[in-house]
Amino acid sequence: MQSSTTPLKPDVSRREFLKTSGGVALMITGTGLMPLSSVTSNANAATATSQNAITAWVELLKDGSLTIYSPATEMGQGSMSALPIIFAEEMDADWDKVTVKFAPQQPEVYGRPLFRGVSQMTFGSTGVMSYFPLLRQAGAQARYILLASVAKHLSVDSSELTTSPNKVIHASTGREFDYGDIVSFLDVPNVIPTIPDDQLKNPEDFRLIGKNLPRVDIPQKVNGTAQFAIDVRLPNMLYGMVERGRVHGAKPTLKNESAITSMDGVVGVYRLEHGVAVLAETMGSVFPAKHKLDIEWSDSKPTGFNSADAFALYEKILDGNDVPENIDGVESSKVLIDDGDLETTKANAAKTYRIDYKNDYVYHAQQEPLNSVVQVSADLSSAEVWIGTQNGTGAQEDIAKALGIAASKVTIHQQYLGGGFGRRTLSDYGVEAALLAKEVAPRPVKLTWSREDDLHYGMYRPATLQRMEAYTDEAGNLTGFSHIVVGDGERLIADGTDIHGYNVPNHKAEMHIVPHGIRVKHWRAVGHGTNKFAIECMIDEIAADQNIDPVEYRKRLLEPRALATLEKVASMANWGETLPEGRAQGVAFLERSNTLSSGICEISFDKDSGKIKVHHFWSAHDAGIVIQPDSVLAQIEGGVVMGLSSALDEQITIVNGEVQQSNFNDYPIIRMHELPESIETEILKSSAPPAGLGESSTPLVACAIANAFFTLTGKHLRHLPFTPDRVKQALST
Amino acid sequence: MVAYTIDITCQKIDITINNSHLLEAENMALVKININDKDEQIDVPEETHLLWAIREHLGLTGTKFSCGIGACGACTVHIDGVATRSCITPISAVTDGQKITTIEGLSSDNSHPLQEAWIEAQVPQCGYCQSGQIMHAAGLLNENSKPSKQEIVKHMSANLCRCGTYMRIAKAVEIAATSDEK
Ligand code: FES
Ligand code: FES
DSSP states (O other), rough: OOOOOOOOOOOOGGEEEEEOSSSSOOOOOTTOOOOOTOOHHHHHHHHHHHHOOOSSSSSEETTTTTTEEEEEEEESHHHHHHHHHHHHHHHTTGGGGGGEEESOOOOHOOGGGGGGGTTOOTTOOOOHHHHHHHHHHHHHHHHHHHHHHHHHTTTTOOEEEEEEETEETTTTTTTTHHHHHHHHGGOOSSOOOOGGGGGSGGGGGGGSSSOOOOOOHHHHHHHTTOOOOOOOOOOOEEEEEEEEOOBBBEEESOOOOOHHTTTTTTTEEETTEEEEEEEESSSSHHHHHHHHHHHEOOTTOOOTTTTHHHHHHHHHHHHHSOOOGTTTTTTTEEEEEEOOOHHHHHHHHEEEEEEEEOBBHHHHHHOSOOOOOOOEOOOSSEEEEEOOOOHHHHHHHHHHHHHHHHHGGGGEEEOOOOOTTTTSSHHHHHHHHHHHHTTTTTTTTEEEOOOHHHHHHBBBOOEEEEEEEEEEOOOOEEEEEEEEEEEOOOOHTTTOOOOOOOSSSSEEEEEEEESSOOOOOTTTTHHHHHHHHHHHHHHHHHHHHHHHHHHHHHHBOOHHHHHHHHHHHHHHHTSSSSTTTOOOOEEEEEEETEEEEEEEEEEEEEETOOOEEEEEEEEEEEEEEEOHHHHHHHHHHHHHHHHHHHTTTBBEEETTTOOOSSTTTTTTOGGGGGGGGGGEEEEEEOOHHHHHHHSSHHHHHHHHHHHHHHHSOOOOOOOSSOOOHHHHHTTTT | EEEEEEEETEEEEEEEEOOOGGGOOEEEEEEOOOOOEEEEEEETTTOBBHIIIIIIIIITTSSSSSOOOSSOOTTTEEETTEEEEEEGGGGSSSSOOOOOOGGGGGSSSSHHHHHHHHHHTTSSSSSSTTHHHHHHHHHHHHHOOSSHHHEEEEEETOOOOOEEEHHHHHHHHHHHTGGHHH
16 A cells, blocks of 8 residues: 655655765655755755765675664754654664664655655654654665665565565575675665555564664763764864853943953954854963953833833733733734634633732753864865754855855854753854954864853743633533733744643633843743743642542543553552541643643641752653653653752742843752652553654643642642742732 | 852852952963873963863963853863852862863863763753753762763753753763763
C-alpha cells in the first residue's frame, strides 16, 4: 500500500551519493524528501552536498563503521542520541559501530520538516517529534540502497534479501554481506522510492527505539572533554567582555577610554550600540579592564519602570471602562482563541467565578554563561563561529548581517550547549563577538559574559496578570471560561492559553500587550508555566466551591488519552488516602508540545518561616512513541527540579528600570537538600507519533503546589513565585 | 570585596571574596604549580584566579566558569585532595608543593569509580556543571569513603545544576561509594 498522505518528492537522484576515500556518504534525504514546490531549495541542496562529501545523514566506511549526523543541537535533552537512533533503527545499523556528529548548518539538507530550508532550530521540545518521520524514511532508504546493491551484485531479487544489524543476508544461499563490504560494489539505483509506511519497521520489532541506549555525549561529560564554546582556544586569540546597560536599551558614553587602553594587556576599547567592549590578551586582564570602565548611561524605555507596579497597571487595563487599547502603555490587543459561544454561556451561567493570577519575571540561569568565539578573515569576507546555539541558522544569518557578508560566508561550528532553556535561540552573544572580531581581524575573539552580565542583561520570562472567568451550570459543570492575559512579550504570553486535553465547549482567550522595554524571551515551556498555572488553579478553586474532589472534577472534563495520565498519576500518588498531619496533595494536568501530562505533589510548610517543602512529586505522561525512555525520565526529573526552583524561589525584580539581582547569591537556584524525597515518573505506553517531552513537567509543578497549599490551608497562592513572604501573607488573609 | 551569604544545606554560609586585585593586576610573575602530577610554569599576574590559569593558560578546559563568586561549584578542583573553588582562589594562594587535580587528572580513561557511576546512572544533561560535581564528590570520598545518604546530600548541596540532575548525582555518589563492595 502506498502512503498517499505524503507531500514529499518520492525519489532521490543518483548524484547525491558521493564516494569518499574510505567509504560512501549517502545523501539519502538531501533532496529526496524535499517538498515538491521547493525547486530552488533543491538546487541549494545539490550545491551544498556537492561541496562537501560529509553533508549527508550517514557516512559508511569499508570497515562497517558509520557516522550519523544529528541535525539538532545538544543541550542535555538527548536529541543527539535520539535522532540518530531513529535513523539507525530503520537502516538496521549496528549501533555499536555508529559515531554521531553534529550536522552542519544546511537547512536545505537538515532542516526540520516544518521549517525545511529555513531553520534547524532546536526549540519547544520538538526535535524528536518533528524529525521522527523524516529520519525513519531516510534510514529506510539507506537500507533500500544497500539491499538493491546486493541484489544487483548477486543477480537476485531484493525481496530475497533481509537485514540484521549491519548485514544484508541472502537466506537461501546463506550469503551475508557486512554493510562495510557493500561499499566496494555499492550501486545506487536511479530512483529511490519513498518507502511506504507499511514497509517501515513494525514498532514491535524495534531493537533500538524504546530501549535504553547510553547517551552518546555522556562519556565526554564525565571527564571534561565535552567541548562547549567557552572551551574553544585558538592561536593568537583575544579575550573580550562587554559592559551593558543595567537598564536595558540604555546607550553608553565612555568617560575614561585612555585609562582603560593604557591598562596592561588591553588591546582596545570598542563602542557597541548597547555597551562598551574591551579586548585584552588574557582573561586575567579583560576582567579588571571591564571593571574599571566608567560609563554614563542614557535613559531608555525601562527608566522609571518598577516591576512591582506593573500589576496595578495591568489591573487598571482590565478593570477600566475604557477599551484597553486606549490606555497608556497598551500596544495592542488580540483575541487568541474564541471557541463556542462564550457570551451565551456567560448569560446562562448558574455561577460565575472570577480570579486573577500573577507571576514575576524569571531568568534562565543556564549554567554556561553566554559566550562565543569568532574569527573574521583578514579581508573581512568570511567568518568562522564557534557557538552553542539552539538556532544555528539564525546565528549564521544574524552574524552575516552584522558583518555585511552573505550567510554562506559564515561557518557555524556547533558546540555543546551548557543549557539552553530557550535563551539560546537568539544569538546576540555571537553577533557581539563577530563585531569585535571584525575590528581585530584575523585575530580570533572569545567573548565571555560574566554571570552578572548574563543575569543583568538577561531575557526573562515576562511578568503577567491572568484574569480568569469561569462559568458553571446548575450541576456545577464547567461550561466555559475566559482567559485574559496582560503583559509583555506577545507570543510568549499567548502560548499555553489553550486548553488542549480538556473538553470545555466554550473558551475564549485574549491578550493585551504592554511593552516595558525589558528584554523577554522563551523560558522552558514558555507561556505554559504561567497560563497553565492560572487555568489549573482556577479549576481547583471551582471544584472546591462545588464540593467536588479536584481529580474527580478533572475526570469529567478530560479527553480519553489525557484522562489516562490523570488516572495513572492518581494511583501512583494514592490520591485520596489519608496523609500525615500537616501534609496535602495537589494535582495538575496540561498539554505541551503534544505530550499529555498529569502531576501530583505532596507538600507541607513551616508556619514560622513560610517555607514550603515539597515531599513527593509524581507525574504520568503520554508522549507517543518514546525513543529513549531513560533520557525522557531524566528530562522530566530535571524539569520538575526547575519547576520547583522557579515556583518557590526565583524572581527577577526591577526598580527604576534596573534589574536588582546579580548572581546566584541573590538569584537562588534550588539545591540538592531542597529536593523532594522522591520524584516518580511513569510514561504511558503509546503508539501515537512521538511528542515533545523536554518541557512537560516544569509547568506542572507550580499548579500542583498551589493546589496542595489550598487543600492544606484553604488559602490561595495566586502570585508566582511562592516566596516565604507571600506564603505568610496568604496565611494572614 | 564582595560579601554575601548563601544558603547551603539549611545553613547560612558567609562568603567574602577579596577581589581588590581586579583593579590592580599588574604584577606579572612566573608561577610554578603542580597540576595533575605535572610541574607547570605559567607567566600570569600573581592575582589571577586559579580557574583562568587552568583553563586559558594550561588549556585544561574541563574545569568550568559559571558564577565566579564561589556560589555554584562549576570550577571545583582539588588542592591536595580537598575540593576547592578555583574561581575565587588566587593563584598566589597555591603554595609550593601543593598538588592540584582537575577533572582531567581524575583518570585517563573514565575509570575512576565516580566516572563509572556517573555513566551508569546517566547523570549529565547539558554536562556543564558535571566536572565540578564529580570533583566535589571526589572531595567527599577522599574525606569519607562511606558517606551516608544524608552526608552526600549535605555535601553535594554546595554545587548547582540548572538541568536538575540532583537525583542522579546522589545516586551516582552512592554507587561509587559502594563500588568496592560489588
Ligand atoms: S564558578 Fe566558581 S563557584 Fe561558580
Ligand atoms: S547538567 Fe546542565 S547544569 Fe548540570
